[in-house]
Amino acid sequence: MDEYNKSLIKRWHDSRVFNLEKDRFKQKRIISTEITPIDSYSMTSKSLYPYLLADTFNRYFKMCGENIYYIIGIDTASYVSYSFLSNHYLDSKNMLKEYLDVLNIMGVGFDYESIITQENDFVLKEIDKIFLSLYNKDIFxxxxxxxxDSLGIKIYNYFEARENNGAFYDAKTDALLCKTNDDYFYFEMRPYIKELETLIDGLSLSAEKKDKIYERLGKKRCVKFLFSNYKEKIEIKVNLPKTYWLGGVVAILLNPKYMDVMPYVCSTEYEVVNHYLQNGYQAGVFSGTTVLNPLTGEDVLLFISYDTECDIYPLIPACRKFDKIYTDSFGLDVKEITENDLMINSDFLNGLDINEASRALEENFVFEGMAFIEYQYESTKLIISKKEGYGILIPMMLKNEREIVPSNLKYLPFYYNQRMRPVINNEAELESEYEISGFEMTEELVYSLMRYLESRIDTNLNVEISKPDAKELSFINEDKIIEELIIPHLIKLALNESPKVEYSLYKLNPVSEQALLAYNTQNINFTRDILRESKEDAYRLYILSAEPCDDFEMTKLHIAKYEQFIDELESLYHDGFSENTFCFEERLYKLTGELNSLLKNKRLDLYIESINRFLFEELLTNKMSEREALIYLKLVSIVCPFTSQKLFEEIFEENYFLVYEEWPFLN
Incomplete structure (x- = not known):
């Protein structure tokens, strides 16, 4: 066993979790849970949401000094899973409905069905963008x-309060404040209210309804969503499958993309895996490495799943008596539980009957942040106030003290599904032809790639694919195209219902597709040679807006990105527009040379003036269509989003929504 795995085991054995939890189970102090069986073969979106969220929100809460896993709950009379963030992340119509529900709670009532019409489709696209930005920043x-305050809604900084005899008061109103030891996570909608008002203007509502909305928004323009951790008020229900009856190994996925409890048939022999695949089972092949089993502290085999491209490891070899020989081939000690002929290999569970073992596993899953947990609050603890706004309590779920490390790429299998990664035959080829650097997986990327993968399911599960030429898969770590352009593109495509956009997603060229799927927890960086293989898609990638820029300071990254765009402009633009191409490109190339000089000297006033003059001249002389001007502005946004938006509003002020509706792929 290598030193790394030894250190993992030692850390686990020394941890508070390992020792205290093991004692707890010996005393059979089991939490009260309700088990809801689920389909063994289903991996529903509902079951994935908590883990997608847990992964992305970890990024924001590292300032706490610990990894925090949680899901989101709202007060309800039943145990129905409900979440403002997750359930409405995928569908713009649902997001709009939720926003309208917020207004209803604030005292504005109208019929949702009368608002969602085809003529308002462009509004839904705008809502996609606003909510995406809302969930990815401004979280405190x-x-x-x-x-x-007395309702627990508004959070006061100490300079906004005054202290008198140990009590705190609002410095302006003298209202008595409450002091709580709870940790709060929250974000403010103030920066987005104006955008939402713009959307309301575009809705097909009567003037009376709009007036009611604006009247309410005028009284309370700041809507806060408070995240708190009222653990003592939470009732827990764990949704786990009670048992699986496969002739192999029940496994748990290591990748947060599919962090769910699912059955897998695992084997060190490809023939065994292939047999189960052909019979409709999910299966994986031994990867050549081992990981730590969090339940036992044991070093166990690590497998690669053929169905979800995730690392998996055996959790409970659940098999019938006639499969004992198969189980023994793993070198696992088997403890037979007589009920239902189920055998469990873990010493941690020995001596427990099937129900006790199930509860023990559930409690471990809860503690490790791997179980699907639903919360129910006392209704008085749900923050809803017509005076102060609308809030949803978001509890902490668990602290994760175990680090998950992806397996080395050299252990990827030789055969794979068509929607899987490129074939890697040996370590030498890997080191000579692949350069890969790690990056942090976000919820958006996880879900967009998940949808992309699931859309490409092929009935022929095992196809041997030849290795692409080295020059087509040459990754350069310094190039940030994948991180800054392609990922936002995939996110928007995954969330947009437009057929034109979906077509673009599925038409990514094979080289780009294989590179994207090479390993779903690694950052694959594209070279311009790869982008040139699919100019239409590369062109669309380039015209997407980059990260927002709050000031006029042009960084080296912006300039470098712009210069790189100039290098590609002629070939990409030529494919996009055949009319007057040469004249336009010639003038554009000359202008961009001047703009580069202005940018480097930080003369942004001249930069804006030059773009304005160029666009108006081209439009007035009919050398450029409005469509071309619009696309050029999107290209400019790579360098300066603020400038692009300002020019866009000046040139297309009257046709703003028409342009967006006509050209949704530019949205």
Missing amino acids: FENGPVLT
């Missing part, structure tokens, strides 16, 4: 103790 953390 307040470490307890925290000062709040």
